[in-house]
Amino acid sequence: KKDSAPQALSTFFLRLDVAFVIISCHVSRATMNEFELIELLTKEATSTSRDLSLGVGDDCAIIRCGERDLLITTDTLIEGIHFKLSFFDPHTLGQRMLNANISDIAAMGGTPRFFTVCVGLPSGFGIRRCRELYDGLYTAAKLFDMELIGGDTSASNQLMVTIAVVGECKPDTAIRRSGARPDDPLFLTGRVGEAALGLASLEQNLATPQTASFIERYRLPQPRVAVGQALLQCGLVTSMIDISDGLLADVGHLASLSNTGYEILAAVIPRHKDFELVASRLGFDPWQALLAGGDDYELAFTVDHHRLDAFEEFLARRASEPGLSITRIGTMVGNKECQRALRGDGSVVFVSSQGYDHLGDWRE
Amino acid sequence: KKDSAPQALSTFFLRLDVAFVIISCHVSRATMNEFELIELLTKEATSTSRDLSLGVGDDCAIIRCGERDLLITTDTLIEGIHFKLSFFDPHTLGQRMLNANISDIAAMGGTPRFFTVCVGLPSGFGIRRCRELYDGLYTAAKLFDMELIGGDTSASNQLMVTIAVVGECKPDTAIRRSGARPDDPLFLTGRVGEAALGLASLEQNLATPQTASFIERYRLPQPRVAVGQALLQCGLVTSMIDISDGLLADVGHLASLSNTGYEILAAVIPRHKDFELVASRLGFDPWQALLAGGDDYELAFTVDHHRLDAFEEFLARRASEPGLSITRIGTMVGNKECQRALRGDGSVVFVSSQGYDHLGDWRE
Numbered sequence: 001k002k003d004s005a006p007q008a009l010s011t012f013f014l015r016l017d018v019a020f021v022i023i024s025c026h027v028s029r030a031t032m033n034e035f036e037l038i039e040l041l042t043k044e045a046t047s048t049s050r051d052l053s054l055g056v057g058d059d060c061a062i063i064r065c066g067e068r069d070l071l072i073t074t075d076t077l078i079e080g081i082h083f084k085l086s087f088f089d090p091h092t093l094g095q096r097m098l099n100a101n102i103s104d105i106a107a108m109g110g111t112p113r114f115f116t117v118c119v120g121l122p123s124g125f126g127i128r129r130c131r132e133l134y135d136g137l138y139t140a141a142k143l144f145d146m147e148l149i150g151g152d153t154s155a156s157n158q159l160m161v162t163i164a165v166v167g168e169c170k171p172d173t174a175i176r177r178s179g180a181r182p183d184d185p186l187f188l189t190g191r192v193g194e195a196a197l198g199l200a201s202l203e204q205n206l207a208t209p210q211t212a213s214f215i216e217r218y219r220l221p222q223p224r225v226a227v228g229q230a231l232l233q234c235g236l237v238t239s240m241i242d243i244s245d246g247l248l249a250d251v252g253h254l255a256s257l258s259n260t261g262y263e264i265l266a267a268v269i270p271r272h273k274d275f276e277l278v279a280s281r282l283g284f285d286p287w288q289a290l291l292a293g294g295d296d297y298e299l300a301f302t303v304d305h306h307r308l309d310a311f312e313e314f315l316a317r318r319a320s321e322p323g324l325s326i327t328r329i330g331t332m333v334g335n336k337e338c339q340r341a342l343r344g345d346g347s348v349v350f351v352s353s354q355g356y357d358h359l360g361d362w363r364e
Numbered sequence: 365k366k367d368s369a370p371q372a373l374s375t376f377f378l379r380l381d382v383a384f385v386i387i388s389c390h391v392s393r394a395t396m397n398e399f400e401l402i403e404l405l406t407k408e409a410t411s412t413s414r415d416l417s418l419g420v421g422d423d424c425a426i427i428r429c430g431e432r433d434l435l436i437t438t439d440t441l442i443e444g445i446h447f448k449l450s451f452f453d454p455h456t457l458g459q460r461m462l463n464a465n466i467s468d469i470a471a472m473g474g475t476p477r478f479f480t481v482c483v484g485l486p487s488g489f490g491i492r493r494c495r496e497l498y499d500g501l502y503t504a505a506k507l508f509d510m511e512l513i514g515g516d517t518s519a520s521n522q523l524m525v526t527i528a529v530v531g532e533c534k535p536d537t538a539i540r541r542s543g544a545r546p547d548d549p550l551f552l553t554g555r556v557g558e559a560a561l562g563l564a565s566l567e568q569n570l571a572t573p574q575t576a577s578f579i580e581r582y583r584l585p586q587p588r589v590a591v592g593q594a595l596l597q598c599g600l601v602t603s604m605i606d607i608s609d610g611l612l613a614d615v616g617h618l619a620s621l622s623n624t625g626y627e628i629l630a631a632v633i634p635r636h637k638d639f640e641l642v643a644s645r646l647g648f649d650p651w652q653a654l655l656a657g658g659d660d661y662e663l664a665f666t667v668d669h670h671r672l673d674a675f676e677e678f679l680a681r682r683a684s685e686p687g688l689s690i691t692r693i694g695t696m697v698g699n700k701e702c703q704r705a706l707r708g709d710g711s712v713v714f715v716s717s718q719g720y721d722h723l724g725d726w727r728e
Contacts, residue, residue, distance in 0.1 A: 037491065037517055041498045045512040052478065052511060061513035063478065063530065066430025072513060074528060076482040078520050114416065114427065118440040118526050127401065134405045147416060148409040149425035149436060153401055156442050162482050162526035164438060166427065 057257065058177050059107040059241065060167065069171050073104035074164035079122075085159065087202045090129040092219050094136020097161050100244065102144060103223040103297040105167035107242035108174040109232025112225065114149045114166040115141065120156025133161075144225060173232055175301065180239035180258035182334035184302035189224050190324050191270045192247050193286070196293025200282045208281070210274040221297040227324050228299060236311045240301035246292040248351060251300050251330075252339055258302075261338030264330035266291060266349050285351075291341055292351045302332055421621065422541050423471040423605065424531065433535050437468035438528035443486075449523065451566045454493040456583050458500020461525050464608065466508060467587040467661040469531035471606035472538040473596025476589065478513045478530040479505065484520025497525075508589060537596055539665065544603035544622035546698035548666040553588050554688050555634045556611050557650070560657025564646045572645070574638040585661040591688050592663060600675045604665035610656040612715065615664050615694075616703055622666075625702030628694035630655060630713050649715075655705055656715045666696055 047055030053062035053069060060071035077097055079085055088096070098115060105112045117137060121130060141148065146165075180186075198218030201211040224242070231237045241254045248264070255262045269290055272278075279286040303311045315326060330341075341349045411419030417426035417433060424435035441461055443449055452460070462479060469476045481501060485494060505512065510529075544550075562582030565575040588606070595601045605618045612628070619626045633654055636642075643650040667675045679690060694705075705713045 034517055037494070040491070040495065041517070042512065044498070044502050047511055047513070049477070049511055052513065055511060055513045056515075061478070061480075063434075063513075065432075065434070068429075070427075070429070070434070072478075072480065072528075072530065074480045074482055074514055074526075075516055076484060076518055076526060078484055078518055080521075081484075081519050113413070114425070114436075116425075116436065116438045116528065118438055120440060120442055120445075120524065127404070130401070131404065134408070138408050147411055147413055147419060148406065149411070149416065149419045149427075150438055151420075152439055153398055153405070154440055154442055155445050156524065157444075157521045160440075160484065160520065160524065162438075162440060164436075164480065164528045166436070 053172070054174075054176065059104040060110070060174070062108075062174050064171065067171070068168045069174055071105055071108055071110045071167040071169065071174060072164065073101060073167075074162065075101055075104075076160060076162040079159040081158075084202075087199075088219060090132035091136040091139070094133040094138075095140040096136075096220055097163055098137050098140035098146075098165075099221055099223050100297065101163045101165045102140070102146075102225060103221070103242045103244065105165055106223045106225045106228035106297075107240055107299060108167075108169065108176070109228045109237070109240065110167035110169040110174060111229065112144050112146050112165055112167045112223075114147055116149055116164045117151040118154075118162040119151070120154050120158065120160040122157055122159055123155065125159055169232060175228075175232055175237050175240040176257075177239055177241050177254045178257040180254060180260050180302040180332045181305070182260050182332055183305040184238050184260075184332045185305060185308060185328050186251065186262060186264065186300065186302050186330040186332060188243075188247075188269065188327050188329045189227050189299045190296070191272055192243055192296045192298050193269075193275065193290040193293045194218075194272055195221060195295035196289045197275070197278050197282060197284060199295065200284055200289075201278070204282060206281060208278075210278050210281075213272070214274075214278060218295055221295060223297055224299045224324065227326070230318070231299070231301060234311070234314045236303050236307050236314065238302045238304050240299055243296055243298045243300055244294050246294045247300065248291045248339070248341060249294070254300065254302070255332065255336070255339060258332065259336060260332040261335045262330055262332050262340075263338060264291075264341040265344075266341040267344035268327065269329050270325060270327050287341075287349045288351050291349060300329075417536070418538075418540065423468040424474070424538070426472075426538050428535065431535070432532045433538055435469055435472055435474045435531040435533065435538060436528065437465060437531075438526065439465055439468075440524060440526040443523040445522075448566075451563075452583060454496035455500035455503070458497040458502075459504040460500075460584055461527055462501050462504035462510075462529075463585055463587050464661065465527045465529045466504070466510075466589060467585070467606045467608065469529055470587045470589045470592035470661075471604055471663060472531075472533065472540070473592045473601070473604065474531035474533040474538060475593065476508050476510050476529055476531045476587075478511050480513055480528045481515040482518075482526040483515070484518050484522065484524040486521055486523055487519065489523055533596060539592075539596055539601050539604040540621075541603055541605050541618045542621040544618060544624050544666040544696045545669070546624050546696055547669040548602050548624075548696045549669060549672060549692050550615065550626060550628065550664065550666050550694040550696060552607075552611075552633065552691050552693045553591050553663045554660070555636055556607055556660045556662050557633075557639065557654040557657045558582075558636055559585060559659035559661075560653045561639070561642050561646060561648060563659065564648055564653075565642070568646060570645060572642075574642050574645075577636070578642060582659055585659060587661055588663045588688065591690075594682070595663070595665060598675070598678045600667050600671050600678065602666045602668050604663055607660055607662045607664055608658050610658045611664065612655045612703070612705060613658070618664065618666070619696065619700070619703060622696065623700060624696040625699045626694055626696050626704075627702060628655075628705040630705040631708035632691065633693050634689060634691050651705075651713045652715050655713060664693075
């Protein structure tokens with residue numbers, strides 16, 4: 001149903017881009033992708049209020065509230081579009097849904113605080129599974145000291161869950177997508193591509209010792225709240241985004257909003273030791289998984305290139321503690337047309353799709 | 365599909381109760397209604413944060429933010445459950461959806477400020493109608509100086525829209541559902557029951573000069589923001605709720621959360637001059653429409669009975685300006701079991717259903 005995504009990626013549980021990413025759009029065509037439609041629908045959106053620091057177009061909106069800024073993000077997840085029920089027990093599904101929303105707060109360096117949940121329940125989903133889903137939401141919330149503050153329930157044809165998360169940070173400190181400048185180095189937390197292989201393993205029913213951790217990464221991603229907060233506090237990060245749609249797609253959003261291009265050294269992107277093995281077993285192009293697979297919810301961010309020494313000191317201090325690795329994977333460039341990933345030999349990696357389109361075959 | 369609602373009320377476009385209304389619940393049964401399920405799902409919800417003034421259980425949650433309180437409310441509206449597409453043009457539908465959410469801010473006396481919109485779009489809904497829907501949202505937003513701050517789009521089987529609204533008021537001034545005390549008089553803004561007759565007119569395809577204004581009230585309800593703000597400012601109102609599910613159902617929520625009962629003098633509830641005529645043409649019990657019809661989005665509120673003189677002065681000052689009527693329709697009573705509406709002769713009006721249940725035939 002997705003125009004150009006390979007079959008292994010065509011059904012999934014994936015966070016939609018919370019914020020409206022504005023890209024160029026041609027209304028005259030009979031079809032549009034998700035981002036074109038969002039651009040069309042939000043072109044009338046203003047952000048003229050004095051207390052609205054940031055409206056549509058980023059991971060979260062930012063509302064000024066005296067001693068702090070509030071971050072607001074919302075996403076809908078629909079059975080059959082974003083996830084297959086058969087790949088999850090309801091408890092894990094609930095945890096996953098909240099984690100995916102929390103990731104948008106992490107992507108600005110904020111602290112998640114409150115959430116709302118609106119659910120549409122198909123007949124037959126049942127009270128027991130519904131309770132387990134909510135138990136999963138509460139489990140995820142407790143890990144981050146979050147509280148449920150509202151929502152509703154309704155009948156529907158498909159299971160669907162809309163979550164909104166309210167987070168916070170100190171005034172004017174949230175890290176936006178739009179702050180990258182040419183020559184800023186590009187970094188990545190942890191590893192990407194494993195969730196895509198995990199999903200493919202579920203779809204191909206391939207359960208091996210090697211695929212177990214990949215499946216776990218797909219089923220229950222961990223939002224990078226602590227590292228996001230540390231990156232905010234260090235004061236050296238110029239832009240940040242979470243990788244939900246795919247590395248190239250999301251770094252592309254960041255680059256577009258920053259009016260820059262990017263060059264990624266694909267060969268240096270860290271990989272699980274079994275990455276190539278599992279990709280090969282699944283008949284999956286490893287570059288595709290690495291660069292276009294989403295769902296890992298790692299953070300990509302840029303650092304002020306004038307202050308790279310200070311950032312390397314930050315990394316060195318951090319290296320003494322156990323935690324998530326941070327890897328430099330590329331550089332932002334002045335040429336906006338340049339959006340590419342290079343192999344070790346300097347050749348450009350071509351991927352057939354940079355990310356997901358949740359409108360699928362939706363047409364005018 | 366609704367257990368006991370008459371057919372004329374069984375399909376509709378109706379705001380779900382935003383906040384989680386906590387009522388008694390029996391898990392052992394194989395079926396639950398919407399409110400029982402919500403109670404079950406939210407019993408683990410805490411509200412221990414110092415800056416969370418109010419969590420689940422009211423029209424909005426309240427977050428303390430220095431110089432102001434932020435009010436947050438969210439609702440999902442699903443085609444076939446909450447509304448029939450054939451009863452609306454997309455522009456009116458969009459306006460209606462935002463108005464219904466704004467009403468929850470009005471019900472606390474707040475000022476709406478920002479909103480998010482997540483839409484699920486069935487293939488075939490089309491870009492043109494989608495734009496018209498958003499144009500309707502923007503039209504409603506402009507009337508209240510509101511700004512769109514986020515959301516997403518996705519494919520889905522049914523059209524569904526989840527809106528969250530952020531409003532504000534001065535600290536610790538929001539009017540809650542839970543503040544009514546025994547002997548507090550109960551008031552109502554404007555008139556109720558007309559939207560239910562408007563919906564029935566649409567369902568029975570009855571277009572007459574008499575039904576036009578009722579249909580308009582159903583199609584495009586006006587949230588009572590200005591009167592809600594005035595009621596907050598007068599400082600005499602002890603509790604408030606908006607009438608979306610039906611007068612008895614919503615006053616019942618207010619009474620339950622205030623640990624009181626209520627006695628409504630049904631005969632004094634203001635009625636449109638054509639109310640009985642249209643009800644009769646539709647084969648609709650006028651008491652049923654008046655007391656159990658929802659969708660009017662008027663406000664019901666109670667006033668501190670020790671300060672009724674001051675409130676009457678407020679009403680007298682207000683009467684010199686054109687605007688919405690305010691009518692005393694009853695009194696809160698100490699006996700929690702007492703939830704009744706009386707005819708002029710003192711007999712109790714019986715209605716077959718007090719409101720809506722959006723779970724319908726959803727079962728364990």
